[in-house]
Amino acid sequence: MEQKLIRNFSIVAHIDHGKSTLADQIMKMTDTYDFRNHQEQVLDDMKVEQDHGVTVRSKTVRNIYHAKDGNQYELNLIDTPGHVDFHYEVEKSLSASDGVILLVDATKGVQAQTVANYRIAKDNHLVIIPVINKVDNQNAQVDMCEQQLYELDESFLEKDIIHISAKTGYHVDEVLEAIVKEIPSPNGDVKQPLKALVFDSHYDAYQGVVAYVRIIDGQVNTNDKLVFMNQNVRFEGNQIGIFNPQLVPQDQLNPGDIGYIITGIKDPSEVRVGDTITKSANRAQEAVAGYQPASAVVFAGIYPKDADFKDLSSAMAKLKLNDSSIEMVEHVSESLGMGYRCGFLGMFHLQIVRERLVNDFGMEVIVTAPNVNYRYTTTKDDNFKTINNPSDLPDFADLKVVEEPINQMIIETPSDSVNDIMALVTKHRGVLLNMDNHNQMVRLTYHVPLAEIAFNFFNQLKSISHGFATYDSSFDSYQPSDIVKITIDVNYSSVEELTFLTHRQNAFDLAQEIVHQLKYVIPRRLYPMPVQGYIEGRVVARVDVPPLRKNAAVSEDAKSVSKKQALLRRQSLNKRKSAADAVQLPQSVFDAILNIE
Numbered sequence: 001m002e003q004k005l006i007r008n009f010s011i012v013a014h015i016d017h018g019k020s021t022l023a024d025q026i027m028k029m030t031d032t033y034d035f036r037n038h039q040e041q042v043l044d045d046m047k048v049e050q051d052h053g054v055t056v057r058s059k060t061v062r063n064i065y066h067a068k069d070g071n072q073y074e075l076n077l078i079d080t081p082g083h084v085d086f087h088y089e090v091e092k093s094l095s096a097s098d099g100v101i102l103l104v105d106a107t108k109g110v111q112a113q114t115v116a117n118y119r120i121a122k123d124n125h126l127v128i129i130p131v132i133n134k135v136d137n138q139n140a141q142v143d144m145c146e147q148q149l150y151e152l153d154e155s156f157l158e159k160d161i162i163h164i165s166a167k168t169g170y171h172v173d174e175v176l177e178a179i180v181k182e183i184p185s186p187n188g189d190v191k192q193p194l195k196a197l198v199f200d201s202h203y204d205a206y207q208g209v210v211a212y213v214r215i216i217d218g219q220v221n222t223n224d225k226l227v228f229m230n231q232n233v234r235f236e237g238n239q240i241g242i243f244n245p246q247l248v249p250q251d252q253l254n255p256g257d258i259g260y261i262i263t264g265i266k267d268p269s270e271v272r273v274g275d276t277i278t279k280s281a282n283r284a285q286e287a288v289a290g291y292q293p294a295s296a297v298v299f300a301g302i303y304p305k306d307a308d309f310k311d312l313s314s315a316m317a318k319l320k321l322n323d324s325s326i327e328m329v330e331h332v333s334e335s336l337g338m339g340y341r342c343g344f345l346g347m348f349h350l351q352i353v354r355e356r357l358v359n360d361f362g363m364e365v366i367v368t369a370p371n372v373n374y375r376y377t378t379t380k381d382d383n384f385k386t387i388n389n390p391s392d393l394p395d396f397a398d399l400k401v402v403e404e405p406i407n408q409m410i411i412e413t414p415s416d417s418v419n420d421i422m423a424l425v426t427k428h429r430g431v432l433l434n435m436d437n438h439n440q441m442v443r444l445t446y447h448v449p450l451a452e453i454a455f456n457f458f459n460q461l462k463s464i465s466h467g468f469a470t471y472d473s474s475f476d477s478y479q480p481s482d483i484v485k486i487t488i489d490v491n492y493s494s495v496e497e498l499t500f501l502t503h504r505q506n507a508f509d510l511a512q513e514i515v516h517q518l519k520y521v522i523p524r525r526l527y528p529m530p531v532q533g534y535i536e537g538r539v540v541a542r543v544d545v546p547p548l549r550k551n552a553a554v555s556e557d558a559k560s561v562s563k564k565q566a567l568l569r570r571q572s573l574n575k576r577k578s579a580a581d582a583v584q585l586p587q588s589v590f591d592a593i594l595n596i597e
């Protein structure tokens with residue numbers, strides 16, 4: 001396809017505003033995919049995506065469109081995720097695009113991720129086509145959405161904002177025409193040395209690493225000798241091709257094309273998303289600017305359940321290739337063995353990683369209770385050290401200052417929920433900075449500790465506001481805080497994975513609650529096991545996990561004294577045997593802790 005007839009664009013929106021439905025509709029109208037014999041939402045093909053009904057990974061598909069001007073255009077569409085945890089995916093997709101369709105649900109209006117995605121598109125200097133979706137819905141408020149879009153960007157006043165129903169196809173043809181007319185064709189020079197930006201990748205058991213690329217300059221042909229510029233890893237492009245949305249081989253990719261290169265590389269750590277591919281014989285001078293690494297928000301340990309650490313390690317490396325935002329470092333735990341301490345972009349991301357390990361790699365894992373990171377100075381050292389594992393915080397006697405991450409959070413809500421929401425955020429130690437009205441909604445701006453909103457906050461907010469409130473939050477600063485460490489002993493030995501950091505005001509209640517929850521989930525032994533919670537060296541909570549044994553005194557099948565004595569002897573022998581084993585922590589222990597509000 002001639003370069004001037006190519007259009008590369010992403011569809012961006014808040015979660016559930018209809019991106020995948022629009023992508024399907026475009027594929028239907030351009031005859032890219034035959035939907036009669038297939039399921040809807042072909043792009044959301046991962047099990048986790050179908051289970052949760054959300055897009056987790058960006059997906060690319062090439063459509064051929066016969067435009068009204070008589071030309072055939074190649075429309076490379078990237079469907080992006082809408083959930084805040086997958087923001088990083090959107091950033092990567094936009095680096096491969098020249099324009100975006102900014103989709104707004106007519107029944108919901110402009111929401112937090114609409115604004116966030118609009119900003120990324122602006123920062124990338126992309127053409128933005130605003131589109132209002134779901135106009136077939138009887139609750140559609142098209143005028144309100146238009147007003148909100150004008151407030152977001154005055155330049156939209158000069159455009160005719162398109163009103164569509166992605167579901168029925170109403171006016172989607174106008175979107176296709178706008179893509180052709182407004183989004184520029186890619187500018188790249190075929191005569192320059194090859195520069196292909198790797199914006200994504202996945203691992204194939206037979207073919208090794210498959211790199212998803214946008215060709216910036218030059219040309220790549222099948223079997224070319226290639227090199228990853230930053231990693232300096234050489235390989236041969238065994239197969240190249242495009243997404244339809246399945247992989248379809250081609251002989252050649254040219255500037256502006258979005259496609260894939262099968263590298264044959266079997267070691268996932270040799271490939272980095274954000275790297276540039278060039279030819280080994282005719283190297284480009286400079287690599288394309290890559291991506292800022294994503295910064296993890298919540299941290300947790302991941303350990304193999306029944307399998308070997310080696311299996312976990314190989315599964316994690318392949319997963320990381322497909323999701324470069326996961327941070328991981330090896331970690332040895334006394335009770336769970338070799339594993340990883342990992343960083344995630346949010347709780348939903350953590351949940352998806354856990355499910356993908358099972359679905360995609362058959363890897364059952366134990367995930368420990370998540371936490372955020374903190375930093376501290378000690379009486380001996382005034383330099384701040386950041387920790388993401390609570391057990392790394394030194395003893396309270398040595399600490400000078402502990403700081404926790406504070407986020408700026410903006411909540412938009414209908415006015416009838418304002419009081420309840422303010423009470424909720426105050427309970428979570430939020431400090432109100434500003435309150436104003438914004439398109440019939442109240443906008444509250446807060447400073448709130450990340451640890452207070454990283455876990456269950458979103459669900460609480462949704463339930464209080466009956467699903468209407470939305471929020472967006474971003475890191476603001478570290479601030480000194482009265483943070484204390486809760487340590488938990490099971491059977492008189494401290495369990496590292498059950499160490500928590502929290503504000504002093506919550507510490508006592510939290511320690512009580514954790515210890516109480518553990519009573520029912522710690523696997524029982526033949527003897528009672530005390531579970532104790534400590535704060536700054538003092539026991540503040542205690543329960544005894546009841547023993548797993550028959551009570552010889554009342555047992556019905558041991559009526560004679562000698563039989564009772566024999567039973568007691570056996571129990572005492574078993575007791576000595578099992579006392580030597582370390583306490584095994586099943587997943588239910590960490591799940592129980594996660595449910596504490």
Ligand SMILES: Nc1nc2c(ncn2[C@@H]2O[C@H](COP(=O)(O)OP(=O)(O)OP(=O)(O)O)[C@@H](O)[C@H]2O)c(=O)[nH]1
Pocket residue numbers: 013014015016017018019020021022053054055056080081082083133134135136137164165166167168
């Ligand atoms: N009535 C109506 N419903 C729509 C329309 N477009 C999408 N929907 C519905 O809205 C819901 C969300 O649509 P999706 O296409 O999955 O939304 P999404 O933006 O891709 O969601 P994420 O990828 O998870 O962010 C689905 O139940 C769709 O059937 C439309 O034009 N009209």
